[in-house]
Amino acid sequence: MRTSRWLLLSFLSAGIMACGGPEPPQKDTLSTEDSGDGSVQQVRQKKTKAIFYSIPSPMETATLLKKAGAEYETGLLNDVEKVNTYTSASKQALNLGIYGADLSYASVYDHTQESMFYTSCARNLADKLGVLSAFNDTIMDRLERNKGERDSLLTIISGIYWNVDAYLKENGRDNIAALMMAGGWIEGLYLATQVTATNDTPELRQRIAEQKHALDDLLALMNTYEDAGEGQLASTMADLNALAELYKDVDLGESGTVTQENGVTVLAGGKAATLNDEQLTAIRERAATIRNNYVN
Amino acid sequence: MIPVRTLLPALLLTAGAMISGDASAQCRSFAKNKCLPGLAPYTFNETFNAAQLAPGEEAEVDLTFFSGQDYRLMVCAHPILGEVNWKVIDQNGQVVFESLADEPKSHFDLQVQTTQQLTVQVWVPGDGSGSDMVHVGCVAILMGFK
Secondary structure (H helix, E strand, O other): OHHHHHHHHHHHHHHHHHOOOOOOOOOOOOOOOOOOOOOOOOOEEEOOEEEEEOOOOHHHHHHHHHHOOOOOOHHHOOOHHHHHHOOOHHHHHHHHHHHHHHHHHHHHOOOHHHHHHHHHHHHHHHHHOOOHHHHOHHHHHHHHHOOOOHHHHHHHHHHHHHHHHHHHHHOOOHHHHHHHHHHHHHHHHHHHHHHHHHOOOHHHHHHHHHHHHHHHHHHHHHOOOOOOOOHHHHHHHHHHHHHHHHHOOOEOOOOOOEEEEOOEEEEOOOOOOEOOHHHHHHHHHHHHHHHHHHHO | OOOHHHHHHHHHHHHHHHHHHHHHHHHHHHHHHHHHHHHOOOEEOOOOOEEEEOOOOEEEEEEEEOOOOEEEEEEEEOHHHOOOEEEEEOOOOOEEEEEEOOEOOOEEEEEEOOOEEEEEEEEOOOOOOOOOOOOOEEEEEEEEEO
């Protein structure tokens, strides 16, 4: 009986506290209210089992692009001067993800000055979304002091993304976090597919094909929201579902075997994921349409 | 004057609310300060997969591992929970790694030659004390790459 009371108290108190989170900057069709489920992340609590949904971070995606031989193309990134045109919470969330992906892209390719511009854009939107604490003065000082140190810069930027993601989820604003993630993922896909227009390699095609995993996870995450059928969440889900349709027949290859080499577990090679010309063109065009709709 | 008996539930709720809010922030702080350093020299993948769990509860996440990369998986639990059990399963249901509470391992390093998704399952053993008091603690699932 006492246990039940503790659990009840825990659920009730979580709901009360989350209502005390920061006010969203501007109301639109996106609910920015507390989900009231007492979750700590995009964990959707199912009684006693916490289910997490995770997609590759912008930093990992940018790192994979670079390793696949993609060239840096500054003209592909979102215009920093657009930052003040995003007035609704949903646009701010999507473009926080997009600028965050651009920030990771510029940083991984060691374009320090652009990294600073995109940090400023992300900070601006984080402020409007009430997440400025992720970009506090200490962090900005560290960024400034380490701007010549690529590895330090990447670590600090990773910390910022973690702070924003965690803050939003802790405060029951995980639908905003989901839009941020969706924006960041779309931007990564947009950058990868646009690069193939001028530098098409099997490695890049493989990385784009493999995004099917992330897309499935992103859709699974967004499907957990009660208001997934409304407003910007519904619109973004429709965009992602349109991409999922194009990915439907993409061959993800085959899993290999598990072996041990020098005490390290190796998931050994099977067949790699591939994209044919038609699939690549269709995904590239759709990703560009969606992304341009978000940034304009 | 309002009787204490009337005020008590409200006071308890308020205290509980403060504890819960603090617990969320503490979970982030715990994961950041106590767990993240263990990922070095891998680059943290920036995703906050952490929750407050009690004995008997579980957590699960599907993670994508890309070919050509090395990864470190780490499950980090608050000491109040003791050691937790966790395992990594591939898409064929094969257990790739298992850490039981009586044979704890802090992390799992792997190299990936073919991109694939793996499922990480974590469960917190019951404390076996028979006590009515529920101990809730932070459990974080972290991934680093290089």
